[in-house]
Amino acid sequence: MKNELSERITVVDTSLDELLPQYDNPQSVIYDAMRYSIFAGGKRLRPILMWETARIFGKEWDCVKELACALEMIHTYSLIHDDLPAMDDDDMRRGMPTNHIKFGEDIAILAGDALLNKAFEVALLSKNPNAYKALQVLANSSGTEGMIGGQVVDLQSEGKDIELSGLQYIHSLKTGALIRSACVIGAILAGASEKEISAIDEFAKNLGIAFQIRDDILDVTGSADELGKPIGSDEECDKNTYVKLCGIEKSEMLVNEYSQKAMKALSIFGNGADFLIKLTDYLINRNN
Amino acid sequence: MKNELSERITVVDTSLDELLPQYDNPQSVIYDAMRYSIFAGGKRLRPILMWETARIFGKEWDCVKELACALEMIHTYSLIHDDLPAMDDDDMRRGMPTNHIKFGEDIAILAGDALLNKAFEVALLSKNPNAYKALQVLANSSGTEGMIGGQVVDLQSEGKDIELSGLQYIHSLKTGALIRSACVIGAILAGASEKEISAIDEFAKNLGIAFQIRDDILDVTGSADELGKPIGSDEECDKNTYVKLCGIEKSEMLVNEYSQKAMKALSIFGNGADFLIKLTDYLINRNN
Numbered sequence: 001m002k003n004e005l006s007e008r009i010t011v012v013d014t015s016l017d018e019l020l021p022q023y024d025n026p027q028s029v030i031y032d033a034m035r036y037s038i039f040a041g042g043k044r045l046r047p048i049l050m051w052e053t054a055r056i057f058g059k060e061w062d063c064v065k066e067l068a069c070a071l072e073m074i075h076t077y078s079l080i081h082d083d084l085p086a087m088d089d090d091d092m093r094r095g096m097p098t099n100h101i102k103f104g105e106d107i108a109i110l111a112g113d114a115l116l117n118k119a120f121e122v123a124l125l126s127k128n129p130n131a132y133k134a135l136q137v138l139a140n141s142s143g144t145e146g147m148i149g150g151q152v153v154d155l156q157s158e159g160k161d162i163e164l165s166g167l168q169y170i171h172s173l174k175t176g177a178l179i180r181s182a183c184v185i186g187a188i189l190a191g192a193s194e195k196e197i198s199a200i201d202e203f204a205k206n207l208g209i210a211f212q213i214r215d216d217i218l219d220v221t222g223s224a225d226e227l228g229k230p231i232g233s234d235e236e237c238d239k240n241t242y243v244k245l246c247g248i249e250k251s252e253m254l255v256n257e258y259s260q261k262a263m264k265a266l267s268i269f270g271n272g273a274d275f276l277i278k279l280t281d282y283l284i285n286r287n288n
Numbered sequence: 289m290k291n292e293l294s295e296r297i298t299v300v301d302t303s304l305d306e307l308l309p310q311y312d313n314p315q316s317v318i319y320d321a322m323r324y325s326i327f328a329g330g331k332r333l334r335p336i337l338m339w340e341t342a343r344i345f346g347k348e349w350d351c352v353k354e355l356a357c358a359l360e361m362i363h364t365y366s367l368i369h370d371d372l373p374a375m376d377d378d379d380m381r382r383g384m385p386t387n388h389i390k391f392g393e394d395i396a397i398l399a400g401d402a403l404l405n406k407a408f409e410v411a412l413l414s415k416n417p418n419a420y421k422a423l424q425v426l427a428n429s430s431g432t433e434g435m436i437g438g439q440v441v442d443l444q445s446e447g448k449d450i451e452l453s454g455l456q457y458i459h460s461l462k463t464g465a466l467i468r469s470a471c472v473i474g475a476i477l478a479g480a481s482e483k484e485i486s487a488i489d490e491f492a493k494n495l496g497i498a499f500q501i502r503d504d505i506l507d508v509t510g511s512a513d514e515l516g517k518p519i520g521s522d523e524e525c526d527k528n529t530y531v532k533l534c535g536i537e538k539s540e541m542l543v544n545e546y547s548q549k550a551m552k553a554l555s556i557f558g559n560g561a562d563f564l565i566k567l568t569d570y571l572i573n574r575n576n
Contacts (some may be wrong), residue, residue, distance in 0.1 A: 086393035
């Protein structure tokens with residue numbers, strides 16, 4: 001799976017480089033800053049999920065390229081703004097200085113804005129007949145009833161005790177919304193039926209939860225080297241996590257439960273979803 | 289003209305209220321923050337320009353509503369982020385505390401992000417057959433080769449002496465791009481021909497320059513009460529302005545020159561552009 005993923009990452013990176021070129025003009029520093037964070041070693045999970053979903057319906061990278069790169073830009077802008085001093089105040093990400101440490105806070109704010117804006121510029125290059133509908137899903141999933149909404153509730157719950165339902169609400173928006181839209185957009189662009197889109201959405205919703213719980217577990221059990229961030233950093237920040245609320249054993253059970261649900265939703269596609277099932281298995285059993 | 293404008297502002301405000309409703313959910317503070325800045329007394333220049341351009345071609349507010357409100361949201365998000373401590377560090381705008389003073393820096397960053405995102409959510413509600421093309425113009429005009437590009441160059445030129453050409457470059461992007469896209473999008477949505485769109489673009493390009501020079505002159509000659517910000521605040525910040533580079537007399541001549549060019553571009557529309565000509569005249573001879 002590692003080889004298969006790294007081949008796909010290369011394809012995604014090539015398109016990102018093509019769709020976010022460096023300009024040589026008075027504002028060129030903004031391209032430096034945008035490209036710095038885009039090429040900081042992301043796993044390209046969302047673009048690959050979009051691509052693999054489209055493949056269930058016989059479509060390839062070309063079908064999703066613009067929307068997939070747009071989604072990765074939105075994910076990246078959210079990380080730049082999350083790291084700002086007024087937000088999580090992080091100096092390092094994936095072993096590199098964060099955007100505001102490298103370029104200054106003013107350029108980092110604008111680089112985040114610019115990546116969100118660029119996401120729509122790039123998505124609007126799509127000539128897919130279902131692009132308008134796909135763009136609606138993209139915009140809604142990254143907004144106040146999606147990712148941004150999750151960031152707001154997360155900010156406000158820091159340092160407070162919350163219930164499991166509150167934690168699930170935060171994650172369903174903050175990380176879940178983009179994972180869902182990745183898969184749903186892949187299905188829409190590939191011309192899937194409403195019933196098929198629903199099945200994909202059910203898969204992605206459960207994958208997102210399982211993925212997040214695994215993330216929380218890894219923060220406690222993984223090695224700093226594997227993770228690229230200090231172990232126990234969530235605990236140190238007094239963050240609400242599945243492990244803090246349920247313990248490791250229950251969290252492992254939940255990962256299992258949600259990944260089973262995710263796999264089950266794919267059953268209507270038969271062998272067509274084989275790679276997506278393997279990918280799901282890999283993601284929820286990963287150690288970094 | 290004041291009455292005619294205030295009637296239009298009411299129409300724009302009603303649509304903004306409808307398209308950016310308050311939600312009662314765990315992230316409701318983000319809607320408070322977005323609405324606080326959206327309803328902070330803006331003149332709605334961009335939506336009105338879009339509307340009036342569409343009227344040349346016989347179309348009304350319904351034709352441009354979604355894109356016009358989207359553009360106003362983009363303008364507003366840029367003000368919120370511009371006011372942040374890491375940017376211009378302004379505590380007051382239009383006589384009210386700025387967004388980060390009222391809601392805190394973290395929520396203000398997210399409210400800006402959310403308004404940019406919401407702009408696309410709202411624009412994508414348009415059912416106009418030319419909406420896709422209009423969205424492309426919208427996204428390009430607010431990005432790194434438009435408004436954000438202008439902000440970057442402006443930031444980098446602060447405290448430095450620049451040439452008139454450099455100042456014009458900054459303004460053509462920072463404020464000019466959205467004024468141009470307001471008019472061009474109005475023409476596109478109204479089904480104008482390529483030749484007509486070009487004439488509108490030429491009008492808007494020159495209007496944008498004249499409008500900006502008037503702004504710079506007013507910062508020196510206006511009264512604080514009329515402007516809603518301290519007089520001479522540009523000078524105090526050592527900002528590059530037309531007045532600083534050319535003096536008041538030359539600046540007045542330039543306003544006149546560019547507004548003549550703007551009016552001339554509208555001549556192909558005959559009487560149809562009467563209101564837009566009156567509006568242009570009003571905007572460049574305003575005292576606040």
